[in-house]
Amino acid sequence: MSWTDERVELLKKLWNQGLSASQIASELAGGITRNAVIGKVHRLGLSGRAKSPAPQQARPRKPATRAPSHPMTHTAPAPSPVARGNLAVMPKATPIVAPLVELAPAPVAEVVIPMSERVTIMELRDTMCRWPHGDPTSEDFRFCGAKSPPGAPYCPFHAQIAYQPSLDRRRSAAKFAAS
DNA sequence: CCCTGATTCGC
DNA sequence: GCGAATCAGG
Numbered sequence A: 001m002s003w004t005d006e007r008v009e010l011l012k013k014l015w016n017q018g019l020s021a022s023q024i025a026s027e028l029a030g031g032i033t034r035n036a037v038i039g040k041v042h043r044l045g046l047s048g049r050a051k052s053p054a055p056q057q058a059r060p061r062k063p064a065t066r067a068p069s070h071p072m073t074h075t076a077p078a079p080s081p082v083a084r085g086n087l088a089v090m091p092k093a094t095p096i097v098a099p100l101v102e103l104a105p106a107p108v109a110e111v112v113i114p115m116s117e118r119v120t121i122m123e124l125r126d127t128m129c130r131w132p133h134g135d136p137t138s139e140d141f142r143f144c145g146a147k148s149p150p151g152a153p154y155c156p157f158h159a160q161i162a163y164q165p166s167l168d169r170r171r172s173a174a175k176f177a178a179s
Numbered sequence B: 001c002c003c004t005g006a007t008t009c010g011c
Numbered sequence C: 001g002c003g004a005a006t007c008a009g010g
Helices: A005-016 A021-027 A034-043 A156-163 A169-178
Strands: none
């Protein structure tokens, strides 16, 4: 593949939309790497770009730095409800063992992972679901790619299908709704 | 470890 | 011009 006018246009568009180089590389199928994208971006002279609409990550707020109170004017903080033994406002205890089956979302009859969410074997990470989609001999063959539990081959959704094929989902869902 | 863009430099 | 390798950082 090469940088046809069409592909360059798409590159410009996506770059200005704030997509990352690797994301753009995925869109521009054809063995384009993020390095290629970045290199092209620089050659086109559009390295700086508008603020990305989707900030990479929302930074956790800095723990508000409290103004130090003067020792002489310091007033004791109000005792917390817990310290006063007010059981009525104490946080409820969280069950140690969560009812996993009931908490799991009711599965839809058919699993449809959008193509855009799926990953190629090259994009597959250790933490991703390996559930296959499509013909392994086809260019379009993808894996689910959803986040799977540590060490697990499938995400919770596919694992349920893989390991509990005969689960009566409707009854399970009704039970959940009733609780 | 996951990811990001920036830069270099052989091709 | 191209992009892999590398760097520097979150």
